[in-house]
Amino acid sequence: MNKGNQFKQSNIWEKRFTEPGISFIQVARNVPEKAIIVSNKIGNYEIHSVNIISGKMCQLSNRPEGTLFGSISPDGKYVYYFDDMNGTENGHFMRIPFSGGAFEDITPLLPQYFSFSVSSDDSNSFIIFSASVGNENRIYIVSTEENRKKNQSVLYSTIRFLQEPIINSNGSMTCCVVGKSETEQPKLLILDNVTGKIIKEKVLDSSVTSIPLAFRDRKVLLLTNQSGVYTPAIFDLEDDEYKILNNHQLQKDVFVLGWKDDNGLLIVAMKEGKEELYVYDYVEGIISRIGPEYGCFDLSFGTVSFLKNGNIALKWQSFGIPPTIIELVAPSYKSWTPNIRFEHLNDDSDRSIEDAHCKSSDGSNVHMLVACPKEKYFTKGRAFPFIIDVHGGPHGISRDEYSPRAHMWLDQGYGYCAVNYRGSIGFGKDYERKIYGNPGYWEVEDIVSAREWLIEHFDADPGNIVITGWSWGGYVTLLALGKYPTLWKCGIAGTAIADCVMQYYDSPASFKAFDDEIFGGNPKDTPDIYKNSSPISYASEFSAPILVIQGENDNRCTPHQMRHFESTLKSLGKDITVKWFYSGHAGEFSNTRLRIENAKMSLDFINQHIKILKKRNPEAMPRDL
Numbered sequence: 001m002n003k004g005n006q007f008k009q010s011n012i013w014e015k016r017f018t019e020p021g022i023s024f025i026q027v028a029r030n031v032p033e034k035a036i037i038v039s040n041k042i043g044n045y046e047i048h049s050v051n052i053i054s055g056k057m058c059q060l061s062n063r064p065e066g067t068l069f070g071s072i073s074p075d076g077k078y079v080y081y082f083d084d085m086n087g088t089e090n091g092h093f094m095r096i097p098f099s100g101g102a103f104e105d106i107t108p109l110l111p112q113y114f115s116f117s118v119s120s121d122d123s124n125s126f127i128i129f130s131a132s133v134g135n136e137n138r139i140y141i142v143s144t145e146e147n148r149k150k151n152q153s154v155l156y157s158t159i160r161f162l163q164e165p166i167i168n169s170n171g172s173m174t175c176c177v178v179g180k181s182e183t184e185q186p187k188l189l190i191l192d193n194v195t196g197k198i199i200k201e202k203v204l205d206s207s208v209t210s211i212p213l214a215f216r217d218r219k220v221l222l223l224t225n226q227s228g229v230y231t232p233a234i235f236d237l238e239d240d241e242y243k244i245l246n247n248h249q250l251q252k253d254v255f256v257l258g259w260k261d262d263n264g265l266l267i268v269a270m271k272e273g274k275e276e277l278y279v280y281d282y283v284e285g286i287i288s289r290i291g292p293e294y295g296c297f298d299l300s301f302g303t304v305s306f307l308k309n310g311n312i313a314l315k316w317q318s319f320g321i322p323p324t325i326i327e328l329v330a331p332s333y334k335s336w337t338p339n340i341r342f343e344h345l346n347d348d349s350d351r352s353i354e355d356a357h358c359k360s361s362d363g364s365n366v367h368m369l370v371a372c373p374k375e376k377y378f379t380k381g382r383a384f385p386f387i388i389d390v391h392g393g394p395h396g397i398s399r400d401e402y403s404p405r406a407h408m409w410l411d412q413g414y415g416y417c418a419v420n421y422r423g424s425i426g427f428g429k430d431y432e433r434k435i436y437g438n439p440g441y442w443e444v445e446d447i448v449s450a451r452e453w454l455i456e457h458f459d460a461d462p463g464n465i466v467i468t469g470w471s472w473g474g475y476v477t478l479l480a481l482g483k484y485p486t487l488w489k490c491g492i493a494g495t496a497i498a499d500c501v502m503q504y505y506d507s508p509a510s511f512k513a514f515d516d517e518i519f520g521g522n523p524k525d526t527p528d529i530y531k532n533s534s535p536i537s538y539a540s541e542f543s544a545p546i547l548v549i550q551g552e553n554d555n556r557c558t559p560h561q562m563r564h565f566e567s568t569l570k571s572l573g574k575d576i577t578v579k580w581f582y583s584g585h586a587g588e589f590s591n592t593r594l595r596i597e598n599a600k601m602s603l604d605f606i607n608q609h610i611k612i613l614k615k616r617n618p619e620a621m622p623r624d625l
Contacts, residue, residue, distance in 0.1 A: 066590025087584030121171030390469030482538025
C-alpha cells in the first residue's frame with residue numbers, strides 16, 4: 001500500500017496536480033454514514049471507503065492506472081469497482097468488503113466487457129449493470145447469494161443506446177431507458193428480474209433525455225428534460241402515472257443529488273453556469289435554499305449523506321478550493337464545516353473565475369468563464385496570450401470548479417477561458433440538443449465567437465490564442481483548427497477523435513449507439529454528416545502547429561483513427577506531433593504521474609510558440625467583464 005504522496009515536484013504548477021481532493025463520492029443508500037470516495041490522497045486517484053461521521057478512511061483499490069469510479073452496496077457492506085487491463089476499460093467488476101480485504105470477481109464466467117457502475121438490491125442478493133459486448137448493449141443480472149453458485153445471465157439486450165439501469169429495493173425488478181431507433185421511440189422499461197419480461201413500458205419523446213435515479217418499492221425517481229429543462233419525475237407502477245415534479249419557482253435545469261424521504265429531495269438548480277443548492281419538498285411544493293452561495297456541487301445522484309444528527313454531508317469545490325466533503329449544519333443548513341480535511345499545498349482561495357457571455361454566429365447567447373493571471377507579466381497596453389479550454393462530453397459543463405490545468409496556465413501568465421458551447425448541460429434542452437444532427441458545427445462556431453469576444457473585451461492578443469481540449473474537447477479542438485486555421489497560434493488535443501467514420505467502426509456498442517443518435521444514423525445512413533463533422537476532412541487546411549496526446553489503449557477515442565489522421569497530415573507537410581501514452585481514456589484523469597507528464601508536455605509545446613514578456617506591470621489590467 002502506498003503511504004503518503006509519492007510525487008515530488010519542483011514547480012508550483014506541478015504541485016497543483018497532487019493537491020489532495022475528491023473526484024467522486026457515492027453514499028450507501030441505507031447507511032448514510034458509510035460512503036466511498038475517489039481521492040488522490042496517496043498519489044493516483046483510488047477508491048477509499050470512508051465513515052462520514054468519524055472521517056476514517058481505508059484505501060481499497062490500488063491499480064497502476066488509478067481508479068475513477070466505484071459503487072457501494074445499499075447496506076454499506078461491499079464496494080464494487082471495474083478492473084480493466086492497461087486502461088482499456090474492458091474488464092470485470094470486482095467486489096471487496098467496505099473495511100478492506102480480499103476482492104472477488106463477480107462475473108468470472110463472462111467475457112470482458114465495457115461498463116461503468118453496478119446497482120444492487122438492499123440484501124446484496126442481486127446485482128445488475130449495463131455492459132457493451134460485441135455489437136450489443138446488455139443488462140446483466142448477477143446472483144451473489146452465499147449459499148448458491150454464482151449465476152450471471154443477460155436480462156435484456158439491444159443495439160440501441162442504454163442508460164445505466166437500476167434495481168429496486170427487493171431485487172424483483174429493474175428499470176432502464178432505451179434510446180430511439182429508426183422505427184421506435186425511446187422507452188422507459190420495467191423488467192421482471194426472474195423472467196426478463198417487460199412489466200411496464202412508457203414511450204418517450206425522441207428529443208427527451210430520461211435518466212433513472214432510484215427505484216423504491218414500486219416508484220421510480222427519474223431525471224427528465226421533457227419540460228425543456230431537467231426536472232425530477234416520479235413513475236408510479238401502481239397507477240402507471242408519470243408525474244413531472246416541476247417547480248415553477250426555479251425555471252432552471254435541476255439535478256437531483258439525493259432522495260431524503262418520500263417527500264424530500266436535495267437538488268442543485270443551474271442556470272448560466274451558476275449553481276444553487278436546495279431542499280425540495282415536492283409534495284408540499286416548498287423549496288429552501290441552503291449551503292454555499294458560490295462554487296459547485298457533485299451533480300450525480302446518490303452523492304449526499306443525510307446524517308442521523310440532521311446534518312447533510314456532500315462534495316463541494318470552487319475555482320480556488322480543491323474538492324472536499326463539507327457538512328451542512330441543521331436546521332438551517334446555511335453554515336457548514338469541513339467533514340474530511342486535507343492539507344492543501346497551495347492557497348488559491350483568492351483566485352476567482354468570472355462569468356461572461358458572447359453572441360455566436362447565429363446570434364445565440366453563449367456562456368463562458370474567464371480568468372486572468374494573478375501576477376501581470378505584460379507591458380502596459382500590450383495584448384496578452386490566451387488559452388481557450390474546450391470541455392469534454394459533449395454533454396459536460398465548465399463551472400466554478402478546481403482545475404489544476406487552468407491554474408497552471410494562469411501561473412505561467414496566460415489568460416484562461418472555458419467555453420460552454422451548445423451541447424453543454426445546464427442551459428436547457430434546446431441548448432444541449434442543438435448539436436444533434438450536426439455534431440461539431442455549433443461547438444466550433446461558439447468557440448470562435450468566444451475568441452472574438454476575448455479580443456474585443458479582454459485584451460487578448462489575436463496572434464497568440466491557443467485552443468485545447470480533451471476527449472470531445474480534443475475533437476472540437478481539431479475541428480476548429482481545420483475549419484478556421486488562421487485563428488490559432490497552436491492547438492493541443494488530448495484523447496481526441498479525428499475521423500468520425502473510422503472512430504464509429506472501432507467503438508464499443510455503447511458509443512456506436514450514442515453516435516447513431518447524435519449523427520442521426522451510422523456512417524452509411526448519414527455519410528455527409530460524418531464527413532463534415534470529421535477533422536480529417538479538413539486535412540489540407542490545417543496551418544497551426546498541433547500537439548496530440550493520445551492513449552494507446554483508448555477504446556473511446558481509438559488509436560487507429562488517430563494514427564490515420566497523423567499520417568494524413570504528415571503526408572501533406574503539416575506541423576503535427578503525436579505523443580502516445582500507455583493507457584486508455586481514463587488513465588489521463590486518474591494517473592497523477594501521467595497527468596503531470598502530459599501537462600508539462602502541453603506547457604512546453606505552447607511555450608515554444610508563445611514568448612511571454614516577463615515584465616510585470618500592475619497597471620496593465622484587462623478590461624472589466
